[in-house]
């Protein structure tokens with residue numbers, strides 16, 4: 001029984017610890033990607049005849065005439081009628097902010113070297129509301145960027161490779177034309193892919209650089225409830241006739257890796273609980289055999305089958321309660337200890353210690369797994385005890 | 400089941416009636432026809448003794464009458480209710496309310512004290528408060544001469560003392576029927592007489608019917624009716 005108890009304590013504890021870690025990293029990753037790229041993007045317009053953008057005040061004008069193809073949707077690049085679309089998007093109560101972004105690749109040139117840069121043209125006032133850029137700035141200031149049209153915010157990797165610091169000047173070259181900018185801020189998102197190529201400049205500047213005076217932009221959307229972004233995206237897509245991509249879809253491959261990790265660790269750790277369940281089953285089955293005489297006595301003086309099975313189930317419940325509570329404490333303790341462990345992670349996100357997620361659901365699930373195991377492990381012996389015929393036992397032992 | 404407390408039943412109604420009980424034990428080749436047609440009536444306020452050679456089926460009969468075992472054939476009525484074919488739940492309830500059983504080999508729960516063993520049937524019946532149960536357990540243990548050892552663990556009692564605790568336990572719920580399988584088997588003469596006197600007095604006072612298996616001819620002589628058993632049947 002003590003072994004089973006220990007098994008349940010460790011099983012429940014490790015269940016919680018592994019879930020806290022995997023979901024901690026997952027959550028951290030999600031926070032990172034949403035902080036860098038907002039929860040929802042509205043990208044390209046579907047080419048569907050007869051469907052107009054539902055504007056806030058009036059109705060949209062229909063300009064494109066394509067045959068409708070069900071299997072293969074066609075897109076026109078970028079959003080159309082940004083102002084109308086913005087008004088329509090802002091009509092959704094779950095949307096908190098809209099930021100229009102124009103994206104393009106340009107050559108970044110410093111006196112030291114050249115790199116290919118991914119330039120995002122933004123309105124900083126809007127962009128602050130849909131991403132976490134405020135907290136990603138490591139040096140410099142957003143205010144300088146706001147008030148100086150020929151300034152840029154540089155990602156940390158790019159700044160390092162170009163050997164640029166705050167206050168330095170640099171060039172961007174696109175289609176043979178070069179424009180000069182001042183570095184006023186350096187930011188780090190934690191995602192190495194972004195941190196080695198992204199540059200923010202004002203939307204008007206980006207349009208001038210890429211020679212796209214209008215169109216071809218996309219929207220980044222801030223939402224009230226990040227978890228519900230998928231549903232909101234569906235509604236937006238239906239209403240706006242644009243391709244709408246929530247973060248769940250955008251980052252699907254990594255999110256799947258995380259959920260596979262989380263589930264597989266849950267299964268692995270559950271086997272500890274399962275094995276202690278087997279041990280407990282064994283112990284209880286032995287106990288029933290040892291106690292047949294006592295069972296017969298109790299039955300002979302009026303105790304019912306249910307009374308007998310309750311006695312053995314109660315043993316299981318006691319082990320379960322003790323094991324779960326100790327396991328919770330153990331799991332919480334180890335989780336706390338682990339969150340203090342230093343570890344250097346660079347790549348899909350940046351962390352300097354183990355990231356853990358404190359979630360009551362992990363504790364509930366650990367208890368559920370332990371509960372089911374223990375109840376099965378004690379139910380079968382308890383049933384067997386209840387089925388014993390008092391006469392048979394007493395005759396058998398009265399030798 | 401009725402919920403009445405065991406008050407003396409009218410003399411006309413037997414506490415227990417058994418008709419044509421048959422029971423075979425063992426499997427296959429070694430199967431033995433142990434009980435071969437037992438007919439019996441036990442009236443309230445009467446003591447009965449059963450004697451017979453070892454192995455003739457006395458214990459087997461007692462288990463059937465005490466609803467601890469199922470007959471192959473025949474019927475048993477307890478206070479007029481057919482119990483031989485009743486559900487396990489009904490038979491269990493009947494054991495709790497109406498039947499006290501003393502096993503041939505004193506069967507106490509070793510983890511419990513004498514008083515706790517005596518209180519077990521009361522706890523199940525649930526008719527008394529904990530204080531009442533405790534004082535009744537002490538009273539019953541006093542009757543069998545163990546008042547001073549109420550809090551001893553069952554395993555720390557001698558064989559004879561354990562047997563007396565078992566007798567006290569069988570009386571816990573004032574059963575209308577007491578079935579005792581050699582209740583004085585382990586007792587010296589003085590204690591045998593004390594237990595027997597006690598049982599006989601209870602019969603007179605509360606109208607219990609007592610059926611006891613005994614090899615002691617002197618005690619058997621003092622019961623109201625003497626039954627002899629041979630080869631699974633009563634003989635005259």
Ligand SMILES: Nc1ncnc2c1ncn2[C@@H]1O[C@H](COP(=O)(O)OP(=O)(O)OP(=O)(O)O)[C@@H](O)[C@H]1O
Nearest residue numbers: 395424425431433452453454455456457458459460
């Ligand atoms: N499980 C069993 N299988 C086969 N035969 C059995 C079994 N149990 C008991 N018997 C037989 O049934 C018969 C009756 O046994 P029982 O215990 O009722 O005898 P008894 O009259 O109480 O004897 P004693 O005076 O020695 O206690 C015996 O012959 C015994 O060998």
Ligand SMILES: [Mg+2]
Nearest residue numbers: 457458503580
């Ligand atoms: Mg016997």
